[in-house]
Amino acid sequence: MNVLFIGGTGLISQAVSKLAVQKGINLYLFNRGNRDGFVPEGAKIITGDIRDPKSAAAALEDYQFDVVVDWIAFTPEHVQTDIDLFRGRTKQYIFISSASAYQKPLQHYIITEHATPLENPYWQYSRDKIACEQLLLKEHAATGFPVTIVRxxxxxGDTMIPASLNSWPHPYSLVARMRKGEPIIVHGDGTSLWTMTHNSDFAKGFVGLLGEQKAIGEAYHITSDEVLSWNQIYEAIGAAAGVKPNLVHISSDFLITYDPDLEGGLLGDKAVSAVFDNSKIKKLVPDFAATVPFAEGIKRTVEWFEAHPEKCSEDEAWNEQMDRIIAAHSSGMNVDR
Structure with a gap:
């Protein structure tokens, strides 16, 4: 297969790119070339910017692809560009949506593609993903545009230390804070349920969808089957760092009142228990099985950071914010703003 990844070097897509090449797929990556260190050997680079539709069309005009995957489409405008660019030029277009698009709060804690509605009043990011899905399915119904949706x-993976509260640009900050014995905020009482998926496991299910005509017009989530509480997640991160973390529990409402920007990531996602039924992807891709437990995966991640000391940077602004929130909570301060 000739497969085009728009992006292809991000946290999730880098693992998929690597496995796709290993499976013998003729893979092209269309991006700006800013993360060449994550391009797998054997993949071909087409340099360009999908945000500039005219130049993107010129860069891709001589190519035909069996599958196109856009890893960096976030709004209906982005998706419309892809529809215009690839209509009639690919047998399958895969849109990367988000499991945060599922209903918040959930009517039932077990999430399935067919029974769980898409509705998120707390996070614009998720509402934009829902709007993208709706546009693509409308196009599929009207013209047969061959869309598959993945959530x-x-x-x-190696480059991300996942938590409900961490610095996105400096993820090692959480481990550094744990090792210093500083308090670590966990939203709520830490008992809500969550699912962490290693990118190498996600890649197994995703690569199985490439070129699969039965997936046209369908949506799939791809996650681990391991279910953990947030307390267990933070304890596993601490164990990987060689310490017992000093956990401080603060309600999501308090956190959001202190910093309204946290609403999407908490009430719109991580504060709500999320357990996924993966029967649909397993039925279509029988070889898919998530085999990396979080305790093992996060240990690999911490080891990767330790092997790349230049990545072990700390976010002082984030640390200061954590300290201010903890101090305000401890004092019983009214942070209504």
Whole structure:
């Protein structure tokens, strides 16, 4: 197969790119070339910017692909560009949506593609993903545009230390804070249920969808079957770092009142228990099985950071924010703003 990944070097997609090449897929990556260190050997680079539709069309005009995957489409405008660019030029277009698009709060804690509605009043990011799905399915119904929708949940790998509260640009900050014995905020009482998926496991299910005509017009989530509480997640991160973390539990409402920007990531996602039924992807891709437990995966991640000391940077602004929140909570301060 000739497969095009728009992006292809991000946290999730880098593992998929690597496995796709290993499976013998003729893989092209269309991106700006800013993360060449994550391009697997054997993949071909087409340099360009999908956000510039005219130049993107020129860069891709001589190519025909069996499958196109856009890893970096976040709004209906992004998706419309892809529809215009690839209509009639690919046998399958895969849109990367998000499991955060599922209903918040959930009517039932077990999430399935067919029974769980898409509705998120707390996070614009998720509402934009829902709007993208709706646009693509409308196009599929009207013209047969060959869309497949994939909804990852919290997926991590070597370069990400996943948590409900961490610095996105400096993820090692959480481990550094744990090792210093500083308090670590856990939302709520830490007992809500969550699913962490290693990117190498996600890749197994995803690569099985490439070129699969039975997946056209369908949506799939791809996650681990391991279910953990947030307390267990933070304890596993601490164990990987060689310490017992000093956990401080603060309600999501308090956190959001202190910092309204946290609403999407908490009430719109991580504060709500999320357990996924993966029967649909397993039926279509029988070889798919998530085999990396979080305790093992996060140990690999911490070891990767330790082997790359230049990545072990700390976010002082984030640390200061954590300290201010903890101090305000401890004092019983009214943070209504």
């Amino acid at each position: 990852p949940s919290f997926t991590y």
